[in-house]
Amino acid sequence: MNLNSNIYLDYQSTTPVDPKVIESMSPYLNIYFANPHSTEHTMGKFVSDNIEKSRIKVARLINSDPKEIIFTSGATESNNLAIKGAARFYKNMNKNEIITTNSEHKCVLESFNSLIKEGFKVVILPVENDGILDVTKLSNAISNRTILVSVMALNNEIGVIQPLEKIGKICKLNKVLFHSDCAQAGGKIELDVNKFNLDLLSLSSHKMYGPKGIGCLFVRRRPRVRLDPLFSGGFQEKGLRSGTLPSHLCIGFGEAASLANKMMSSDNSRINYLSDYFLNYLSKKNIVYKINGNKNLRWQGNINIQIKGINASKLIENISNVSFSLGSACSDNAIEPSYVLKSLNLTKKEAESSVRISLGRMTTEEEIEEACIRISSVIHKLYKQKDQNSYD
Structure with missing residues (x-):
């Protein structure tokens, strides 16, 4: 790719x-x-x-x-x-x-x-x-x-x-x-x-x-x-x-x-596999995350997660050519936690560390593999910056 x-x-x-x-x-x-x-x-x-x-x-x-x-x-x-x-x-x-x-x-x-x-x-x-x-x-x-x-x-x-x-x-x-x-x-x-x-x-x-x-x-x-x-x-x-x-x-x-009627089953099987691949990759790279919402009563193509120690808006700012969303909404040019995340009683910090990555019919395995590399590398870059700031 x-x-x-x-x-x-x-x-x-x-x-x-x-x-x-x-x-x-x-x-x-x-x-x-x-x-x-x-x-x-x-x-x-x-x-x-x-x-x-x-x-x-x-x-x-x-x-x-x-x-x-x-x-x-x-x-x-x-x-x-x-x-x-x-x-x-x-x-x-x-x-x-x-x-x-x-x-x-x-x-x-x-x-x-x-x-x-x-x-x-x-x-x-x-x-x-x-x-x-x-x-x-x-x-x-x-x-x-x-x-x-x-x-x-x-x-x-x-x-x-x-x-x-x-x-x-x-x-x-x-x-x-x-x-x-x-x-x-x-x-x-x-x-x-x-x-x-x-x-x-x-x-x-x-x-x-x-x-x-x-x-x-x-x-x-x-x-x-x-x-x-x-x-x-x-x-x-x-x-x-x-x-x-x-x-x-x-x-x-x-x-x-x-x-949709014809392809729902095959779409979901493939999307479930790609979703598992993405989350397992984060774990292998020692990136700590938590799924927002019920872990079982969910559609796996929606990956809404808190990433420990990361500000989600900074993650999106620093990553290029991967389109995904914040777990927060822009209001009057200020980033505020999404009301949906607030409904889960998340803290402001937890909500601000949340991102939504959603997969679909046209998502390929190659794209997920590359997205994993790009996202995880930026997360570790932000970890290092945070450690340096703490040391300074």
């Missing part, structure tokens, strides 16, 4: 578009470009029919009816539509309470907080120190005024997997809607809307080797889940999401979902 070549290890942030997805999308940009809602002519009908085939492919990924798939611009819109749409519709039925956790994606937490101004009672449950929700605490929090529970399937920062099946049973027993942000889970772990008793589920194409700008919301038909739409328009997508569908993006999303 060329020493100057870039190694991308930030797959939780976004994924490259699979070549087969690009190939499937291309004709819909300049050959089959008709409006999919203009079904009175041949080309429009052809495009519309193929979008429906894509809807079927997405539905298969989560074991739903294709009629329950609503295309959106991505998981952020899907989460907003699920949370605000359900809350506003069912508020008229003398209910005003919604429940989530403190480690959700920002768009979920901001959607919840925005509803406080509309008179809703927002309950944000803390996760345990391993990032997993205690389902007993959830059960105790639900009341006869609860409309919705929203819990992410696979955490974008620390990779832990929540017990969706247990949560779904609790919600069904209490006749409460269950929504899950599955943007990070799509194509990585099993998603079954019936097994998990999900009423609403959000997906994002660009997290599973599809194009950016497209996602979907699963909305259960039986028993029927009702939502207030976020905006008005031409009643596309069953009146829940008005606007002309971007044909090429829908086609690409469908192909990405189809590939």
